[in-house]
Amino acid sequence: MKGPLFYSKILLFGEYGIIKDSKGLSIPYNFFNGALKTDGLETDVAIRSNANLKKYVAYLKNINPELVTFDMEALETDVNAGMYFDSSIPQGYGVGSSGALVAAIYDQYAHHKITVLENLTREKLLVLKTIFSEMESFFHGKSSGLDPLNSYLSIPILINSKDNIEAAGIPSQKSDGKGAVFLLDSGMTGETAPMVQIFMENMKQEGFRRMIKNQFIKHTDACVDDFLRGDFKSLFLNTKKLSKVALNHFKPMIPQQFHELWKKGLETNDYYLKLCGSGGGGYILGFTEDIEKAKLSLKDHKLEVVYNF
Incomplete structure (x- = not known):
C-alpha cells in the first residue's frame, strides 16, 4: 500500500507575524513530498517513523471527537503492521515535514473529511485549519494548522488574519523571468x-x-x-x-x-x-x-x- 503524495510548503510571508494577526501567504512546494507506506521495509528511517506514528496514534485518540474522529481500528492495524511516512521533506527546515504527515493521516483515516473537490468556503477552510492545528500540535507544542492545510489542499493559501483565510490565486510564473x-x-x-x-x-x-x-x-x-x-x-x-x-x-x-x-x-x-x-x-x-x-x-x-x- 502506498498513499497519495503530500507536498511540502513554503510560507513566503507571515513568519512570526501571523501569530500576531499579520497577513501571510503560503504556497505548495512540489520539490519535496511524502506518503504513507506499508511495504514492510525495515530501514532505520522506517522503524523510527513507525515508532513515532505509534505515539501519534495515542495522541489522536484524545482529540476532541466533536472536532474530528478517525477510523482508529484501521489506523492502529496499519501502524502495528509497520506503516511509516516515507518522505523526502527535510525535517527542521521550515518546509512543513510534519504538515505533510498530518495531511496524509487525515486524508486516509478521518471520518467525514472535507475534500479538495468540494466548494471550499471560508468556513470549511477554517474548520480544516482548526482540525489540523489540533493534529499538528503533537509535533510543535502549538500549531496554526496552516502547514497541513497547504499540504492537504496543495493550493496557495492567503491568511488575512487568524479567522480569515482563503484560497489565493498567485501570479503565474515566467519561466524566463530574471526575478x-x-x-x-x-x-x-x-x-x-x-x-x-x-x-x-x-x-x-x-x-x-x-x-x-x-x-x-x-x-x-x-x-x-x-x-x-x-x-x-x-x-x-x-x-x-x-x-x-x-x-x-x-x-x-x-x-x-x-x-x-x-x-x-x-x-x-x-x-x-x-x-x-x-x-x-x-x-x-x-x-x-x-x-x-x-x-x-x-x-x-x-x-x-x-x-x-
Whole structure:
C-alpha cells in the first residue's frame, strides 16, 4: 500500500507575524513530498517513523471527537503492521515535514473529511485549519494548522488574519523571468519550539511589540499585497524593509554565519534574505530581481529556485 503524495510548503510571508494577526501567504512546494507506506521495509528511517506514528496514534485518540474522529481500528492495524511516512521533506527546515504527515493521516483515516473537490468556503477552510492545528500540535507544542492545510489542499493559501483565510490565486510564473524567489540551505536544522519561545519572550517588551506592529507586520502585509498584485517593483522595496527588520530584531533566529551574508544583500541589493518558517537553521528564503547576479553573489552556497517572475 502506498498513499497519495503530500507536498511540502513554503510560507513566503507571515513568519512570526501571523501569530500576531499579520497577513501571510503560503504556497505548495512540489520539490519535496511524502506518503504513507506499508511495504514492510525495515530501514532505520522506517522503524523510527513507525515508532513515532505509534505515539501519534495515542495522541489522536484524545482529540476532541466533536472536532474530528478517525477510523482508529484501521489506523492502529496499519501502524502495528509497520506503516511509516516515507518522505523526502527535510525535517527542521521550515518546509512543513510534519504538515505533510498530518495531511496524509487525515486524508486516509478521518471520518467525514472535507475534500479538495468540494466548494471550499471560508468556513470549511477554517474548520480544516482548526482540525489540523489540533493534529499538528503533537509535533510543535502549538500549531496554526496552516502547514497541513497547504499540504492537504496543495493550493496557495492567503491568511488575512487568524479567522480569515482563503484560497489565493498567485501570479503565474515566467519561466524566463530574471526575478526569483529562492531557498538557501543553511546546512543545519532548526527547532520551531525554542524559536517561537524566544519570540514570545521578546513580545513581553513594549518596544519589541511596537516594532512588530509598526514595522514587521506593516511590511509583511505590504509584501503579501504586492506579490498577489504582481507589483514586483514595490515587492522588492518592501522585502528589503522586511529583511532589514529581521536582521535588526530577529538575530537569534538567523544562524550566526549568515549575518554577514544577510547584510551584504541589503548593501549590494543583489538579493534580500528573510526567514523561512521559524528560522534557527533550515532554509533561508531569498528574493532577487536578477537571479544570475544573486547566484554570483552567493556562489559558495546552493540556491534552489522556487518561483520565477
